Amino acid sequence: MIEIKNLDFAYKKQVVFNNISLSFEKGNIYGLLGENGVGKTTLLKLISGLQQPNVGSCTVDGIDPFKRLPETLQKVYFISEDFAIPEGTPEKNVKSIGVFYPNFDLTLFRDLCKDMEVDPTRKFSEMSFGQQKKSLIATALSLNTDYLFLDEPTNGLDIPSKSLFRQVISKHINDGRTIIISTHQVKDVENLIDPIVILDNDEVLLKATFAEITSKLYFDFATEKDTEALYSEMLPGGYINVSINKAGIESQVNIEALFNTVMHNKKAIKEMF
Amino acid sequence: MEFNAHKPIYLQICSQIYEKILNGELKAEDRILSVRELGAELGVNPNTIMRSYEALQNSGIIYNKRGIGYFISPEAKDLVMNQMKTEFINDELPEIVRKMKLLGITQEEFAAYFNK
Numbered sequence: 001m002i003e004i005k006n007l008d009f010a011y012k013k014q015v016v017f018n019n020i021s022l023s024f025e026k027g028n029i030y031g032l033l034g035e036n037g038v039g040k041t042t043l044l045k046l047i048s049g050l051q052q053p054n055v056g057s058c059t060v061d062g063i064d065p066f067k068r069l070p071e072t073l074q075k076v077y078f079i080s081e082d083f084a085i086p087e088g089t090p091e092k093n094v095k096s097i098g099v100f101y102p103n104f105d106l107t108l109f110r111d112l113c114k115d116m117e118v119d120p121t122r123k124f125s126e127m128s129f130g131q132q133k134k135s136l137i138a139t140a141l142s143l144n145t146d147y148l149f150l151d152e153p154t155n156g157l158d159i160p161s162k163s164l165f166r167q168v169i170s171k172h173i174n175d176g177r178t179i180i181i182s183t184h185q186v187k188d189v190e191n192l193i194d195p196i197v198i199l200d201n202d203e204v205l206l207k208a209t210f211a212e213i214t215s216k217l218y219f220d221f222a223t224e225k226d227t228e229a230l231y232s233e234m235l236p237g238g239y240i241n242v243s244i245n246k247a248g249i250e251s252q253v254n255i256e257a258l259f260n261t262v263m264h265n266k267k268a269i270k271e272m273f
Numbered sequence: 274m275e276f277n278a279h280k281p282i283y284l285q286i287c288s289q290i291y292e293k294i295l296n297g298e299l300k301a302e303d304r305i306l307s308v309r310e311l312g313a314e315l316g317v318n319p320n321t322i323m324r325s326y327e328a329l330q331n332s333g334i335i336y337n338k339r340g341i342g343y344f345i346s347p348e349a350k351d352l353v354m355n356q357m358k359t360e361f362i363n364d365e366l367p368e369i370v371r372k373m374k375l376l377g378i379t380q381e382e383f384a385a386y387f388n389k
Contacts, residue, residue, distance in 0.1 A: 027320075028320070029318055163316055165316075166316025166317075167313055167314070167315075167316040168313075169316075170312040170313050170315070170316050170317060170318060170319060171309070171312070171313035173318075173319060191282050191315075191316070191317045191318065191321065192316060192317065192318055193318070194318045194320055194321060209320075210281070210282075210321070211324070214281055221279060250280075250281050250284065251279065251280075251281065252279055252280055252281050252282065252285075253281075
């Protein structure tokens with residue numbers, strides 16, 4: 001489990017987090033959402049031990065990741081959005097990284113490459129951006145870490161690859177594992193991420209499962225705008241109205257509409273959840 | 274699988290299984306895909322599939338043999354038929370009736386189409 005308690009963090013004078021508390025439990029694929037610059041990547045860096053909190057604590061299975069103890073590092077893997085392209089081939093790369101991860105599985109790596117349709121014996125430098133990215137996703141999953149953080153993993157993937165991505169992530173989540181996907185491309189990970197975490201400037205606006213969201217909010221597609229709704233947006237063919245779910249009807253969460261609803265009703269949402 | 278925008282995914286997954294039971298693709302005592310298998314196939318969060326299976330289990334459409342998997346129950350077809358009928362009457366029919374009224378279609382006119 002990852003536990004963040006009363007954490008403050010700033011880059012020099014620019015405050016990123018002000019007294020945030022948040023936890024991530026095992027067996028879940030979290031979706032980490034937020035506008036540009038709210039600190040999604042910073043949060044992933046803090047829990048990977050790449051940054052240190054100014055105040056408060058961040059622990060991974062009870063240990064401060066910034067201590068960089070081997071027992072912590074071997075169970076955490078983070079693919080950042082602006083990854084450095086490794087030398088040589090994905091297979092050579094994964095073998096050299098794999099020695100640091102006790103549960104690394106080379107057969108799984110090869111199977112994942114096959115699933116994702118990349119050739120692990122081809123040089124990274126000769127691959128397209130999408131193929132490089134898929135190789136790294138295969139690498140990350142084959143290291144079999146308990147914690148896996150993916151920053152904008154679907155950027156640069158073609159349409160079939162996005163669907164393959166959802167399939168491999170769903171296949172490789174298990175009760176002992178926590179996956180956090182930070183993204184703006186919510187459509188790419190729709191039906192995959194649950195719970196949802198929404199960050200705002202220096203605070204956490206929402207952390208809720210889909211079941212909790214649909215029990216409290218009602219997403220309705222209608223021909224007319226609902227003036228009572230918390231949030232309404234025009235779509236081709238009508239409106240999506242997001243209201244308080246008074247009637248207790250279960251609807252399908254539209255993540256983009258949810259995000260906009262939260263942004264327009266910060267206080268009300270924080271009180272509701 | 275194409276998901277629609279209105280119903281929660283976990284219920285859409287239930288509906289997909291209902292359809293398979295009604296069209297005979299899934300028969301009584303057939304084993305259905307495990308939570309993980311179906312999740313991986315659809316690219317959907319396994320927790321969501323678990324919710325679908327819990328709902329199906331609660332309504333008696335599937336049952337769980339511990340350690341072996343989920344199976345279609347003997348009375349599944351009747352249960353699904355009743356459930357889908359109720360859903361149609363509650364969810365889809367009002368919209369059809371609304372449109373018919375909007376377009377001024379009378380009961381006699383409708384009966385003519387219905388009996389075709």
